Amino acid sequence: MAGALEGVKVLDLTRVLAGPHCTMILADLGADVIKVEAPGGSDETRFWGPPFQNGVSAYYLCANRNKRSITVNLKTEEGREIIRTLAKDADVLIHNFKTGSMEKWQLDYETIKHINPRLIYCSITGFGETGPYKHLPGYDYIIQGMSGLMSITGSEESGPVKIGVAMVDILTGLYSVISIEAALYEREKSGLGQKMDMSLLDTAVSSLANVASNYLISGKVPRRLGNDHPNIVPYSKFKASDGDIIIAVGNDRQFADLCKVIGIPQIAKDERYRTNEARVENKLELTKILEDQLQLKTAAEWIAVFSEKNIPCGPIHTMDQVFEHPQVLARDMVVQVNHPEAGSVKLVGSPIKLSRTKAKIERHPPIAGEHTSEILQQAGFSLEEISQLKENNII
Structure with a gap:
């Protein structure tokens, strides 16, 4: 074709x-x-x-x-x-x-x-x-x-x-x-x-997308937030017992599910954390609470549990892990091409399917x-x- x-x-x-x-x-x-x-x-x-x-x-x-x-x-x-x-x-x-x-x-x-x-x-x-x-x-x-x-x-x-x-x-x-x-x-x-x-x-x-819109609407110059999100909490990198994990909770229901899974269901009902707006205001305190619980298991263990409960999460891969990942390989995102000078070379595949x-x-x-x-x-x-x-x- x-x-x-x-x-x-x-x-x-x-x-x-x-x-x-x-x-x-x-x-x-x-x-x-x-x-x-x-x-x-x-x-x-x-x-x-x-x-x-x-x-x-x-x-x-x-x-x-x-x-x-x-x-x-x-x-x-x-x-x-x-x-x-x-x-x-x-x-x-x-x-x-x-x-x-x-x-x-x-x-x-x-x-x-x-x-x-x-x-x-x-x-x-x-x-x-x-x-x-x-x-x-x-x-x-x-x-x-x-x-x-x-x-x-x-x-x-x-x-x-x-x-x-x-x-x-x-x-x-x-x-x-x-x-x-x-x-x-x-x-x-x-x-x-x-x-x-x-x-x-x-x-x-x-x-700049939403960050530009935040500034144009509020007039407030945004500051560097590291791995945090300016509008959503919890939406960041967190420490498990053996390394980092990304948790990207996008709504209040997902937050309640997260709290239940990690053993602190009462936090989802606390007025300081019940809504996303409140969580943004009280981000530092909430982060400490979540990381204390996340220390109880490894990143891989939490990812398995969260994925089963449809709580958005993921690991932070190094390049070798990326190009050995079964999903990346299944999507043909690594291809082999013969070059007259370089020989057989690996290239990143096309994302257009x-x-x-x-x-x-x-x-x-x-x-x-x-x-x-x-x-x-x-x-x-x-x-x-x-x-x-x-x-x-x-x-």
Whole structure:
């Protein structure tokens, strides 16, 4: 069965994570993604490590499967003309160059749309293409700080802490996929492409969700709560006899069930703890009461009991435990791919589960320029022209 996006051609002029993560999702869904880099490879993640497997970066491998690779020197007019040629029958062009770069090269949307009015053109930058910060470079870590995410991550003792992965890059990639797919759908009605201006800062601010809403409604600047929830109690990490357990009680009935299971049913009737609003006000006292009881059993014992009683809970896994977990394995979230240089590599599977047009992993993350001749021949270049472009260091 063909992928859901089979027949969609994507020109991918992105590097590092936000853009490549976006285009990898499109590729997993069947799009023909052509990864464009400078000769020799210009995606910095190719060289980020360790770890490497046979010289191939684990970071690069995480976001570039299912793509074909072409190398083009965009600093030359001949190289830019190749991109214009490829854009003639492309459905999507996506880049993450600084604001103004594509205009300088005459590869901007206003230029390209005259070549292909149906083209969907996605720009990913740190701050977007408007506003006083539009010319500044944007990096996930910096955006986590500027957006307020770090101000609410960590504890009062730890100070501001960044999220353990480049989550703003990942979320921007996801929002970009949504925007591209929306534009593809709209094009079916209008016959026209359009441009999308995606910003890491916009994405990060959007991700503040209820914390942002709490501030906008109350005017109170939120403080770091560590593993606690600003609106719900008990919804945190607790200590059992041998380690930590997450308990995420979402309503008063679940709280009553929790109290009954751990042997303190009277606490659920106490006016200080009976309602969630009261529990939020008296969180410190309640936490002490709960942890005194939780010390009576191990984390695994409590998880077994709570799961049986439908009390939301869970362990805190390390990476080895994650990728040995039966649920993760049953959902095909670890896949094996053969790479011509790295050999057999393990990659994280796709979380997108469609019943008919399944997401597939059919291509290894490409070597820089691996498909240059193939792609150019498909675009109408002769073998002689391709050879000449190579001699002139255009490709």
